[in-house]
Amino acid sequence: MRERGVGEGLADEREAPPSPFAAIDWSQPWFAQLGPRGERWQRAALAGYPDLLAAMNADAARIGQTTGRGHPLAFIAQDDLPPGAAYEAHIASTGCVPTRHNLHDFFNGSMWFAFPRIKAALNARQSAELDVLGVGPTRGGVRDMLTLFDENALLFACADPALSAALRGFDWRTLFVARRDAWRRSCEVRCFGHALLEKLIAPFKGCTGHAWIVDVPADYFEWETAARNAWLDEAVSAALLGTGELTSRLFAPLPVLGIPGWWPDNETPAFYDDTTVFRAGRRKS
Incomplete structure (x- = not known):
């Protein structure tokens, strides 16, 4: 067998870069x-x-x-x-x-x-x-809002007005620490924006979605997941097709990795002390 020359066959041995689809966890x-x-x-x-x-x-x-x-x-x-x-x-x-x-x-x-x-x-x-x-x-204001929704929205389903107020008021300590036990009993989140999901292939602390707050009935949290999703689908689509004004001010920023149960590091309250991510807002609740 003849010996391979310098560089000969190396291209065949190089591994193809991994497909980005393989990175979905x-x-x-x-x-x-x-x-x-x-x-x-x-x-x-x-x-x-x-x-x-x-x-x-x-x-x-x-x-x-x-x-x-x-x-x-x-x-x-x-x-x-x-x-x-x-x-x-x-x-x-x-x-x-x-x-x-x-x-x-x-x-x-x-x-x-x-x-x-x-x-x-x-x-x-x-x-x-x-x-x-x-x-x-x-695009104009309405199309900008619709694009933002499509690309980066989170659906924040909530049965407790105090939690919605905490989100709108940037009151992260109430939302994520003091009322932590309310998650999955009085509020929960669905990722909707496809650009947001793409970013979450490689999650980072500052990754923030635009939360669309959906008021849900108290018994919502007793339903199966499929029934919850169907209810959200109907309620949110009706709001988007309604006569109300559509503006980006309807959203509330929500750092995704702060959601209880979604990231191991947020089990420690000090996780929320990072003011570069969990910022104080200028809006009133």
Whole structure:
């Protein structure tokens, strides 16, 4: 056998960089909500782009989900978006969601199944704004708010007004320390924003979502998870489609790793002493 020359065959031996899809840790609470479907999609994504689209479309056909204007939901390759077409308008008019082979769009697609009515409501409002204002250099206040919701929202389900007031008032010691035992009994969180989920692949202390506060009935916390999610889906979508003003001031910032039970280090009260993350707010509760 002849000896290999210097550098010969090294390219063959170099390991391919790991797929970003392999980094999803399903034990984390922000990913666990996506359940078995997410793990199936992960396996498909690791197999390749066509496999991911096929898995997403098979699920869409199975449940009969529709987009903002009632068209059946489907997922297409990003390159199939016609030149010059606006993303949200295309979804509304065709039902087809342009999807890239990356984590950002993987989590975006996941939300069409986790909270289908909210996603359809966002699409309906975005496309309605485009009908009025067209595609311009700026989005406008309503579209900015809707985009922020889609990309970075947390759903803060709460049955205790004092906890909602603590969140709005940046009263972190009350929300996370003094009233810690109220979590999962009087309040809880669902991650919705797909950009936020993408960031949480590599969680960091300052990672902050925009919390949309949802007042829930007291017996909400006695329901099964699926029933809670369905209730949130209905209530939030109705609010987004309602006549109330939509503005970014409706959100409250919420550092994700501060949520009790979501990060080991926050078991120690001193975790919340970091004022670069748990900042004092300027708004009144």
